[in-house]
Amino acid sequence: MAEAAASTQPESSQVIVVTSGKGGVGKTTTSANIGAALASLGKSVVLIDADIGLRNLDVVMGLENRIVYHLVDVVEGYCRLSQALIKDKRFDNLCLLPAAQTKDKTAVTPEQMRQLCKDLKREFDFVLVDSPAGIEQGFKNAVAGADRAIIVATPEVSSVRDADRIIGLLEAESMPAPKLVVNRIRPAMVRRGDMMDISDILDILAIDLLGVVPDDESIVVSTNRGEPAALSSASRAGQAYRNIARRLTGEQVPFMNLEDGAGLFGRLRRLFGTAH
Amino acid sequence: MASQEGSSGSPPTDSLRVIPTRSGVRVHLPARGDLDGVLAQLEARLAPEDALRGRAVTVDVAGRSLDVARLREIETLILDRLGASLLQVVEGRAPAGPRPRTDGAGPARSVRRQGRRPVEEPAGRGASPSNGALPLDMTPTLLVRRTVRSGQRVRFNGHVVVLGDVNPGAEIVASGDIIVMGTLRGVAHAGATGAPDAQVAALRLQPGQLRVGSVIGRAPDGGPQRPSVPEVARVRDGVLVVERFLAPGGE
Structure with missing residues (x-):
C-alpha cells in the first residue's frame, strides 16, 4: 500500500486499446463514452485516436475545431506532447490526442506508439487507444503500447468472427485475455431468436464480458452532436457505458436488465408473438 | 530407416x-x-x-x-x-x-500406408509395442492445448488433438485423425494426404465444412443444430457419414 502511494505513477494506471477487427461496430463511440464516463468518475483520462487518416474521435467528442497538432506531429517531434493534447469541454481531467487526417497508418511505427503510451501513462490514470478497423499496420500500432484490450463486437456472425481473429492475434502479443463489450444488442430481436444472444457470443469467444450496450437511437443523436451519451442520464446506452467505466475501475456492477426498456407494449407484443 | x-x-x-x-x-x-x-x-x-x-x-x-x-x-x-x-x-x-483417389479398398490401403509410415519411423523407434500386444497407433500426434481461433491454422503430418474449441474461420489439417475436445465450428480436414479411413471426432461436431481424404462434406444450409453429443465423421462408400461417437468395442 505504502509503495503504491509513494509511486509517482498511480498503481491503477493502464493503457487500454479498444479494438474489434470489423469496422462500424462502435469502437470510436465506445472509446469516447468509456473515456467520458471514466472522467465523470474523477479519473484522469486521455483518448488516443489511432485511426490515422480517418480521424473520427474528435468529432464524436465535439472537439474537432480545437485541433492544432496531432499524433503524427508528436511522434515526428514537430510539437511537444502537451501541445497536442486537447482538453475536453466538459471535464478538465479528460484529454484527446487526435489523429492526423492527412497522413496514413505508415506515418507511425509500433515502437513510437509504445513510447507515446508510456509517456502518457505517467500523466493519466487511463490511456484509451481507439484502434482502426482491420488487422494491418494501424491495428499493430494501436495495440503496441497497450496493457490490455477491450474487444467491441455487435451480435452479428461477421463481427464475432472478426473479434475472434483479433483475440487470436492479441494472444500472440502475450497480452492478458481481453474483455468483451457487446454493442448494439436489441433485446426484442434476441427474444424472437432473430439475433445472436450474449451466451452465443460468449460461447465462441470465451472471454470475460465487460458490458452489454443496447441499441439506442440516442447514440446517433449524441454522436452527431459531439456529446457522449454516457453523460446523459436518460440514455440507456449511456447507462451501460457508465457501468462499463465503473467495472474498469474495479467496481462490481451487476449487468443491467435490458428487458425493462421493452415496456408494457413490448411485453404484449411478445405475448401475441407479432413480428414485424 | x-x-x-x-x-x-x-x-x-x-x-x-x-x-x-x-x-x-x-x-x-x-x-x-x-x-x-x-x-x-x-x-x-x-x-x-x-x-x-x-x-x-x-x-x-x-x-x-x-x-x-x-x-x-x-x-x-x-x-x-x-x-x-x-x-x-x-x-x-x-x-x-x-x-489413387478411388474408394476401392485396394489402392486406399496403399495410400494410407504411404501417408503414415515415413513419419512413424523416426518417432516409433524403440517405442514399438511388443508383438501380440495391443495394436497401438504410433503415428505422431499434435496436442493443441487451446482454442483455435478464426484465422489460425494448424497443420500436421499425423493426428491432431485439440483441447478446446475450433472456432469458425479456423482450420485444422492433418494427415491422420482430428479429435476436438470441445466444439468444432471451423473447417477440419482429416486424412489430408489421402487416407480414406481417417476420421474427425468432436464433443460437439458443428463444422461448416468437413473434409476427410478427398471427400468434402458441408453442413446443410440452415439445417437443424446438431445434437450436443460427441460425434464422429468418417467416409463410408465414398460419402461422409456423421454418427454418434461410441467407443469401438471388441478390438
Whole structure:
C-alpha cells in the first residue's frame, strides 16, 4: 500500500486499446463514452485516436475545431506532447490526442506508439487507444503500447468472427485475455431468436464480458452532436457505458436488465408473438 | 530407416522430377547425388512460381535413408519456405500411380500406408509395442492445448488433438485423425494426404465444412443444430457419414 502511494505513477494506471477487427461496430463511440464516463468518475483520462487518416474521435467528442497538432506531429517531434493534447469541454481531467487526417497508418511505427503510451501513462490514470478497423499496420500500432484490450463486437456472425481473429492475434502479443463489450444488442430481436444472444457470443469467444450496450437511437443523436451519451442520464446506452467505466475501475456492477426498456407494449407484443 | 519398398517400384531415376497431382505436386528426388544440392535445385525450381502455396506435396526420397534432421530440412523447405500446406514423405516408389483417389479398398490401403509410415519411423523407434500386444497407433500426434481461433491454422503430418474449441474461420489439417475436445465450428480436414479411413471426432461436431481424404462434406444450409453429443465423421462408400461417437468395442 505504502509503495503504491509513494509511486509517482498511480498503481491503477493502464493503457487500454479498444479494438474489434470489423469496422462500424462502435469502437470510436465506445472509446469516447468509456473515456467520458471514466472522467465523470474523477479519473484522469486521455483518448488516443489511432485511426490515422480517418480521424473520427474528435468529432464524436465535439472537439474537432480545437485541433492544432496531432499524433503524427508528436511522434515526428514537430510539437511537444502537451501541445497536442486537447482538453475536453466538459471535464478538465479528460484529454484527446487526435489523429492526423492527412497522413496514413505508415506515418507511425509500433515502437513510437509504445513510447507515446508510456509517456502518457505517467500523466493519466487511463490511456484509451481507439484502434482502426482491420488487422494491418494501424491495428499493430494501436495495440503496441497497450496493457490490455477491450474487444467491441455487435451480435452479428461477421463481427464475432472478426473479434475472434483479433483475440487470436492479441494472444500472440502475450497480452492478458481481453474483455468483451457487446454493442448494439436489441433485446426484442434476441427474444424472437432473430439475433445472436450474449451466451452465443460468449460461447465462441470465451472471454470475460465487460458490458452489454443496447441499441439506442440516442447514440446517433449524441454522436452527431459531439456529446457522449454516457453523460446523459436518460440514455440507456449511456447507462451501460457508465457501468462499463465503473467495472474498469474495479467496481462490481451487476449487468443491467435490458428487458425493462421493452415496456408494457413490448411485453404484449411478445405475448401475441407479432413480428414485424 | 532403409527403404522397404524401393525395389518393388519402377527403378529410381537420377534426375529430379516434379509431377503435378490433383492436390499439389509429387516430387521424385534422384536416387543418387548430394541431397543439399538436390534440395537447392528443388527450391530454385519451385520458389519463383510460388506454385506450392497451400498445396499438398509428396516427396519421394527414392530409397535414400534419411535421418530426422534431414526430414526436418525437407519439411522446412516445403512447408515454411515454399508455403505448402501439407507434406508427405514416402521412401520408395509407390507401386500404383500417384495418389489413387478411388474408394476401392485396394489402392486406399496403399495410400494410407504411404501417408503414415515415413513419419512413424523416426518417432516409433524403440517405442514399438511388443508383438501380440495391443495394436497401438504410433503415428505422431499434435496436442493443441487451446482454442483455435478464426484465422489460425494448424497443420500436421499425423493426428491432431485439440483441447478446446475450433472456432469458425479456423482450420485444422492433418494427415491422420482430428479429435476436438470441445466444439468444432471451423473447417477440419482429416486424412489430408489421402487416407480414406481417417476420421474427425468432436464433443460437439458443428463444422461448416468437413473434409476427410478427398471427400468434402458441408453442413446443410440452415439445417437443424446438431445434437450436443460427441460425434464422429468418417467416409463410408465414398460419402461422409456423421454418427454418434461410441467407443469401438471388441478390438
